[in-house]
Amino acid sequence: MTRDLELINLTKKYGSIIAVDNINLYIKPGEFFSLLGPSGCGKSTTLRLVCGFEEPTKGLIKIGGNIVNDIPPYKRNVGMVFQSLALFPHLTVGENVAFGLKLKKLPKDIIQEKVIRMLELVELHGFENRKINELSGGQKQRVALARALVTEPSILCLDEPLGALDLKLRLQMQTEIKRIHDKTKNTFIYVTHDQGEAMAMSDRIAVMNKGHIEQVGTPREVYEHPQTKFVAQFVGESNLLMGKCLDGNKIIVNGFELKGLYPKDFFNREVYISIKPEKILVTKHHYVRKFDNSIEGKIEEYIYRGDDTIYKISIGGHFEILARAQTIGGQFNKGENVFVNWNIEDAIILPKED
Ligand SMILES: Nc1ncnc2c1ncn2[C@@H]1O[C@H](COP(=O)(O)OP(=O)(O)O)[C@@H](O)[C@H]1O
Ligand SMILES: [Mg+2]
Incomplete structure (x- = not known):
């Protein structure tokens, strides 16, 4: 089931570095929401806090109305796709997608059924027994998406998932990810430093700078009505x-x-x-x-x-x-x-x- 996400006064410090600086954000269920900003502005740290890979220095994270600060990552029901994809190269496509389900100890036939359905969704049916290193960049990307989505997370976090792809494939995968979002109606939180990508894909965008949020709005709002000098210069x-x-x-x-x-x-x-x-x-x-x-x-x-x-x-x-x-x-x-x-x-x- 898709859920909303609320960040309240969220702060993460690493020693004297303030990676995330008192963020307040509400993301609606089913929304395609992007965090947009230059390298080092705190996008990945924000995602890691949402997933539970990092503990906040201060503030609250609410998923579906419940505070999840003390809930471990695997119980938060949040999926993550990394830029590096982090696929298992020695496993097949099917085994990669099934990985999270095996951890959940689901029965074999149910796992099989879910994997097939997910590979159909990302248009990789028939690729089940392929090895990861026999796939193109775009196909690997789709396996990573399928692996994250198959566990039916209520929120899917994507951290610059297309960063390693060339421009043509990136544009193709943008459309692909949008299609999957439309089909699953899941809440997607998408991290990118590419304003064109954020504009093309998002319902709403938060523009980040030095750990804080400069502006939240639709692509048109942040493009046509920047509220700060930083947003005016960074978006277009x-x-x-x-x-x-x-x-x-x-x-x-x-x-x-x-x-x-x-x-x-x-x-x-x-x-x-x-x-x-x-x-x-x-x-x-x-x-x-x-x-x-x-x-x-x-x-x-x-x-x-x-x-x-x-x-x-x-x-x-x-x-x-x-x-x-x-x-x-x-x-x-x-x-x-x-x-x-x-x-x-x-x-x-x-x-x-x-
Ligand atoms: N584990 C860490 N230890 C120390 N500093 C970190 C760590 N992770 C991130 N940072 C710092 O926090 C800031 C935000 O990093 P990050 O969230 O990765 O930015 P982005 O994803 O927007 O490029 C940067 O200054 C980065 O160097
Ligand atoms: Mg990052």
Whole structure:
């Protein structure tokens, strides 16, 4: 049965290192939830605490409403898939999948039946007697998933399970894992440092930084409405300008005046302005009637990437803007004078915390 997970003031210290710093999180039953953040931010430690491989320094872990702090890993009913997969190379596919069930001392025919059903779910029927080292990377991945799912955990933790795969296989396995999630309706907690992966797969994402959670939200919320400078920079590329809020929705950036919508209490304060490169239109001509900001600049350099082009544009030496342009509509050249255009609702204004 699928269950929810609640972390309350969860903290894990290793000596003076605070790996997990007072996390509060509620994950719904059946949710596909991702922990996203750079290496070392505490993602794996959080999963190990949930599974019971580590003891918290402080705080509570609740599964299905019950505190599990003192319950050993094998009784928590939480499955784990590691990046290294940790399959038994000398055992067959079937024996690997059956492993957890044998520990539970289930009858042989029931084990057999469950293993067959699980191999069908991950589309490996007929592979039962293969050795692990006779499988491709993607197939091994699916065996690891089957082995974790066969014990019917109420929560499945996946720690960067696709980290070792090449891009094409990774995209394929993302779809595969989503399909399995949809079929099992299990609670999945997925750890990744890849924002594209988290966006593509998750119902909700917690963005982590230095042991704490910066923001929790749907992929669209964290992408379009970052609440902190860290989230703005980590989730997708962003232009980040430093400015000061003046009267009449004006923000001054290095002596240059922009229009921007900011909350009243930001008046006279220092802020960051975060704008995604794809929200900026580069034009040959002034476009002031359609855009709130239409300002002149010069193309400093560009990177042609086939499906789009990234332009770096200098705004009269005041600041630089990155803009992403679809390849339709022609190409601008280095040194060309252009206008960069964006609307105030596409610029996120964040307080500059000192
Ligand atoms: N067993 C451990 N002993 C000491 N420090 C650890 C241990 N495990 C993790 N850490 C430290 O805790 C922090 C978080 O690590 P981790 O949870 O593995 O991050 P992530 O999975 O996000 O890369 C890091 O600074 C790491 O070095
Ligand atoms: Mg990790």
